[in-house]
Amino acid sequence: MLGFSEPLNAKLSRATVTDPTGQRFDGQASGVAEIRVPLSTNALGVYEVQWTTVSVADGHTLHGSFDFGVGVIPTGASEGTVRASPGPLDLAISLARAAEYTALLLAVGMLLLQRMARGRAELAWVRPRVRIPIAVALLSGIAVVLGEALVAAPGPSVSAVWSYLSTGLPGFARLARLALETLALAAAIWGAPWAWAFVAASVAVLAAAGHAAAIRPAWWGITVDGVHLLAAGVWVGGILALSTLRPPGGWRSPSGRGLVSRFSPVALVAFALTVGFGAVQAFLELGGIRPLVSTSYGWALLAKVALVGTMVPLSIRAWRRRPLLRTEAVVAVLVIGAAALLAAYPLPPGRLEAAENA
Incomplete structure (x- = not known):
């Protein structure tokens, strides 16, 4: 029996034990947070265990392995390993995630x-x-x-994808996000005045389908991340939207300066909320200061913070009516890319430690 620190998707979580002769034994989740693998042998030697879990808390897929011995002492991987960093497919998905984040925030800004x-x-x-x-x-x-559903599934099948999307809050949040984005597109095409509600809801629902949903209590993690994302939509999204416009006479013309002047006070409040709630979210996911400098997740977070810091003088320059909006927009896209990379990690450091000790 394998025990884990979070509730599991019973249909997608699985484990395989390979005995000393090479025979494989498969098992699935048999409880809220455990996987059982029935063995029909007790042959002497080293057994290899490979396991995959899909968390009901946030929908992320985690892989790990360890060895144990019967009558012998295993060497090397007896303590087990957990894949803490994104794999190649996770990174590919993060590129699509960065595109989705950028597009949603741009829509908010527009x-x-x-x-x-x-x-x-x-x-x-x-x-x-x-x-x-x-x-x-x-x-x-x-x-x-x-992509997330196929990573979680043991093989490409409609039933596995449906199991992923129909289990727990994160699964329903993913379906809801696609539905809201569809409604937002329809509203935008028809010119409906309530398109903003669907776009804002799409951004907010992102929080229920990510790491924030696994924070306890869940409502607190989702609220913190939701406010962070919506505020980023106003601040970062507004900058991206401004970079797509071409005012008559340029940004130093009266109409160009007028729009920047109207946007600046709103952007200042949104910036404060983005940074404030982002700091709270980072503390909840890191579980301390040490992981900030001792893990690749922490380094990615520091890179994101540095990029946000780069945007500050550019925003001040815009407030003084000397905007470099294209440059600021490029930095904003890099910030969004860093956020998408962080979301690609199977577990943030705070939860990873709990998983390794389970």
Whole structure:
């Protein structure tokens, strides 16, 4: 029997034991947080155990292995290993995730600027094509969800994908996100005034399908991450949206300066919320200061923080009406890429330690 620190997807979590002769024995989850593998042999020698778990808490897939001996003492991998870093397929999925994040935040920013320009003749040129980033978000989101489901499944099958998407809050959150992005695209195409509600909900639901959902209590982790993401949509998304616009006469013209002036106070509040709730989320997932400098997850987080720090002087320059919006947008995309990389980790350091001690 293998015991784990989190509840498991009973249909997708599995383990294989290979005996000294090479015979394999397969097992599946038999309880909330355990996997049983029935063995029909007790031959002397070293047995190799390979296991895969799919967490009901956040939907992430974790792989590990260890050896044990019958009548002998195993060497090397007896203490076991847990794959703590993203694999090649995880990294490929993170590229699609970065595209989805970028598109959703851009859509939030476009809708915000559209709202600010409403009813102002001097800002009539603010006409962002919000349907394009929403369509990109939907296509990327489908790739992310299917990719995550196939990583979790023992083989490509409709039943395994459905099991992944229909089990626990993270599975339903993934389905809900795709549904909300579809509704947002339809609303944008039809010009409906409530498209913003579906886009905002799509961003918020991201929190229920990631690491934040595994924090206890779950409502606290999801709330912290949800506020962080929505605030980032206003701040980072607004910067991305501004970089797509071309005001008549340039950004130093009266209308260009007027839009930046209207956006700046909102961006300042959103920046404070993004950083504040992001710091709380980082503390919850790291479980301390040491993992920040002793793990690859911590290094990726430090890179993200450094990139955010790079955006600050660029934002100040824009506030002083000397914007370098394209440069700031490039840095913003890199920040989003770092966030997508962090989401690709099977477990953040705080939960990884608990998993290794289970």
